[in-house]
Amino acid sequence: MTQKTTGNSRRAFLKGAALTGVSLAAGKASAATPDPLITEVQPWASGLGDGVDETPYGLPIQFESDVVRRNVEWLTADTISSINFTPIHALDGTITPQGCAFERHHSGAIELKKEDYRLMINGMVDRPLIFTYADLERFPRENHVYFCECAANTGMEWAGAQLNGAQFTHGMIHNMEYTGVPLRTLLEEAGYDTAGKWVYVEGADASSNGRSIPMEKALDDVLVAFKANGEALRKEHGYPVRLVVPGWEGNMWVKWIRRIEVSDAPVESREETSKYTDTLEDGTSRKWTWEMDAKSVVTSPSPQSPIMHGKGPLVITGLAWSGRGAITRVDVSKDGGKTWETARLAKPGEKMALTRFYLDTDWDGEEMMLQSRAMDDTGYVQPTKSQLREVRGLNSIYHNNCIQTWLVRSSGEAENVEVS
Ligand SMILES: Nc1nc2c(c(=O)[nH]1)N[C@H]1C(S)=C(S)[C@@H](COP(=O)(O)O)O[C@H]1N2
Ligand SMILES: [Mo]
Numbered sequence: 008m009t010q011k012t013t014g015n016s017r018r019a020f021l022k023g024a025a026l027t028g029v030s031l032a033a034g035k036a037s038a039a040t041p042d043p044l045i046t047e048v049q050p051w052a053s054g055l056g057d058g059v060d061e062t063p064y065g066l067p068i069q070f071e072s073d074v075v076r077r078n079v080e081w082l083t084a085d086t087i088s089s090i091n092f093t094p095i096h097a098l099d100g101t102i103t104p105q106g107c108a109f110e111r112h113h114s115g116a117i118e119l120k121k122e123d124y125r126l127m128i129n130g131m132v133d134r135p136l137i138f139t140y141a142d143l144e145r146f147p148r149e150n151h152v153y154f155c156e157c158a159a160n161t162g163m164e165w166a167g168a169q170l171n172g173a174q175f176t177h178g179m180i181h182n183m184e185y186t187g188v189p190l191r192t193l194l195e196e197a198g199y200d201t202a203g204k205w206v207y208v209e210g211a212d213a214s215s216n217g218r219s220i221p222m223e224k225a226l227d228d229v230l231v232a233f234k235a236n237g238e239a240l241r242k243e244h245g246y247p248v249r250l251v252v253p254g255w256e257g258n259m260w261v262k263w264i265r266r267i268e269v270s271d272a273p274v275e276s277r278e279e280t281s282k283y284t285d286t287l288e289d290g291t292s293r294k295w296t297w298e299m300d301a302k303s304v305v306t307s308p309s310p311q312s313p314i315m316h317g318k319g320p321l322v323i324t325g326l327a328w329s330g331r332g333a334i335t336r337v338d339v340s341k342d343g344g345k346t347w348e349t350a351r352l353a354k355p356g357e358k359m360a361l362t363r364f365y366l367d368t369d370w371d372g373e374e375m376m377l378q379s380r381a382m383d384d385t386g387y388v389q390p391t392k393s394q395l396r397e398v399r400g401l402n403s404i405y406h407n408n409c410i411q412t413w414l415v416r417s418s419g420e421a422e423n424v425e426v427s
Contacts, residue, residue, distance in 0.1 A: 066106075074098070076107050079175055082163075087115045088214075090157065092178030095304070095326065096311040100353070101182050101361040102152070105241045108181035111157050111257065113214030116243040119263055124247050126193075126231070130207075130268035133198030140247055143233065146188040146196075151230065151253070152360045154182040154328050156299050158256035158283055158405035165396075165403055168412075168425040173309040176411060176423060177302075180328070182361035185251050187232030190225050194269070203269035207276075208250055211265040218259045219273035220252065224297075228253045231264065254330030254359035255297040256405070258283050288400030299330030301389050302408035303337055303364070303381035314419030318372030323350075327362045329383035334362040336382040343376030343412060343426040344391065350379070375415040376426060393427040 067074065078091040093109045110116065121140040129135040160179035163169045170176050194206075199222075206225045209217040220229070230251040233240060240246045245262025252259045258278055273279070284292040305325040308314045314321060327334045334356030338347040350364040364379070381389040392409040399406075414424040 074107060076109060077174060079170065088113050090179060092174045093181050094174050095178050095306050096173045096309050099324065101363050102236060103181035103183055105183065105235055105244060108183070108244065109179050110243040113216055114212050117212045117263055118242060119211055119247065121247045126248065126264060127266045128193060128197040130270050131200035131203035132269050136197045143188055143231065143248065146192050148186055148188050149230065150184060150186050152182065152184045152357065153251060153253045154180055154359065154361050155257045155260050156180040158258060161407040162404040165407055166401060168423040171423050172311040173304055173306050174311060177304040183235040184237065185230055185232040186234035187230035187251060190229040190231055193231060194225065199269050203271055205270050205273050207268040207270060207274045208261045208264060209266050210261045211263040216258070216261055216278060217274060217276040218261060218278055219276065220259060254299060256283060256299060259297065283405060285399065285405055286402040288402065296406055300406065300408045301329035301331065301381045301383040301387050303327035303379040303389060304411045305377050305379050305413060308377065308415050308421050309413050310421045310423060313421055314370070314415065318370050321368050321370040323366040323368060323377065325364055325379050327364055327379070327381040328360065329381065330359055331387065332384040333358045334381055335384050337364040338380045339366045340378040341375040344378050344410065347380065372417050374417055377413045377415055378410050380410055391427065392425065
């Protein structure tokens with residue numbers, strides 16, 4: 008037997024709920040009509056539920072089975088060198104469960120046992136070293152929450168509104184609490200040469216996904232992480248060990264990390280030349296665009312999360328983040344950027360982590376052009392699409408952090424549209 012929530016019961020609940028700040032104009036109806044969900048004994052109260060060991064490792068209840076990663080088939084030739092998207096339209100808070108956090112692989116997700124895991128540090132060091140997984144666990148560790156955003160997130164939207172859903176336009180992002188050892192600690196253990204201005208990091212998968220990272224960043228906040236949200240990394244996120252490079256493009260977060268070489272020059276690998284550079288209007292390309300600029304998106308209402316309840320109290324919510332610091336303010340517009348209201352941040356913004364914002368509002372049932380605009384503690388303001396195009400032209404893919412617009416119709420349905 009399946010559980011059903013009727014419109015009636017939700018209204019009844021809203022009637023009884025003490026909400027502040029908004030008047031519940033929409034929550035009238037029912038009380039006179041008896042609600043069988045209240046007045047009759049239901050099947051789930053007439054017998055016993057599952058015992059404690061029914062699912063030794065739990066999964067979401069069946070009614071939530073549509074809250075999953077999804078890919079866009081035409082984007083890539085196969086699923087091995089491909090990407091899928093976090094269902095951000097259906098999540099709340101800021102922590103992304105590993106089970107639905109987007110995946111990006113260049114040669115598939117590999118299966119690597121802890122026993123077979125090795126991490127080598129070589130190059131300009133006093134003592135080239137090889138660490139086992141057990142070795143890494145003996146260094147002092149830290150916990151930090153950071154977002155990881157693929158530089159290609161929102162990349163398909165450069166020329167015009169394309170994908171119909173926040174999951175697809177903005178879902179190449181996840182935000183987890185990582186446990187790991189600062190890379191600095193391991194570099195010090197190896198005795199890095201101060202003339203070494205770069206480290207080259209590579210993974211154990213066939214693609215290796217090698218990237219050059221300036222030594223200054225390597226010594227600052229980069230983590231060699233082995234836990235995410237309290238548990239072991241999932242295979243698809245780099246089990247048993249991945250690099251965490253706070254605020255910088257996802258491509259540098261090398262999974263299944265196996266080697267770190269200290270050098271005096273960058274390698275200029277495939278991933279930092281032919282890929283992950285930004286072609287400008289005159290045909291030249293920007294490189295070393297590591298930081299992810301401040302960005303935000305309304306996650307609900309949005310095309311996959313339409314308004315179902317008609318006019319009246321409406322919670323508009325979304326996510327904001329900046330690779331350069333903490334989010335200080337998010338504004339929401341209902342009229343395509345003509346006027347703005349300042350949203351409520353669920354918690355003060357934290358450096359290089361997702362921030363949840365809410366605008367608790369009363370919807371008049373009229374069409375809206377919903378936008379959000381993030382600001383960070385460097386004073387940076389998220390640009391409009393035309394502001395971004397003025398600087399970057401139309402040839403770019405990566406690092407598209409422009410303001411997103413959802414057209415919300417009076418029916419409550421929403422659609423991806425462009426307001427430049
Ligand atoms: N070894 C290795 N590391 C990798 C990749 C890869 O294919 N191989 N993909 C990179 C890219 S492009 C991104 S955006 C992030 C994605 O991390 P996720 O799969 O945990 O979401 O991992 C990066 N690290
Ligand atoms: Mo990426």
